[in-house]
Amino acid sequence: MSTTGQKLRELREKAGLTLRKAAMQADIDVAILSKMERGERKLTKELILKLAKMYNENPEKLIIDFLSEKVIYELKDEEFGLKALKVAEKQIKYMRTNNK
């Protein structure tokens, strides 16, 4: 399984951009982008959207992976992680049908 950072790196390379150029265009420090692509710093939703646009990529899949990584990070070592996911899912579905 490749991480969101890794996917962003692949997309950047496919778009023919160097780290420097991409970082400059996205208006962040090159060191930070380097670390983000390698999972050493946390990604943000805003940056992912910006990069997706730069790379002409539909952001949906990237965002979904990004969010699920955050969830996994919180639950991976939790004995009741899966049960918690089920409860969260039910709750969110409920919130969606009953607007809020």
Added chain:
Amino acid sequence: MSTTGQKLRELREKAGLTLRKAAMQADIDVAILSKMERGERKLTKELILKLAKMYNENPEKLIIDFLSEKVIYELKDEEFGLKALKVAEKQIKYMRTNNK
């Protein structure tokens, strides 16, 4: 839906403990426990376990609710929140069967 904090308050009252006594026994400041029960400060897993023990309550349900609240907090306003949950679930299941 009542929050984990609210449940902890109910359990404390059922156990006949005042805020001050419970906080003292759990070795935290009374202000913090007050705020945690009312959702003004974040709960921690460790404290929940300690309180559950003090109140003679099985901690499983409390922990599951606590974890799911954290997940919901991250995803509630996300368009792709539910999809992210599905991905996370699949991933965690995979991790469990293939031991990491």
Added chain:
DNA sequence: TTTTGTGTTGACTATTTTTGTCAAATTTAC
């Protein structure tokens, strides 16, 4: 009406985590 018990609030400090910046070091491609 004063005292006592209980919970709440806000101001303040301390600590930890996150974020940003930069330059040097390393790696890669030519």
Added chain:
DNA sequence: GTAAATTTGACAAAAATAGTCAACACAAAA
């Protein structure tokens, strides 16, 4: 070997989190 590209680590700045304390509000009891 040189130049371009990436990685690394040290450091500072800023933000988020956690802990401490005293004062406040309220109700019930004395």
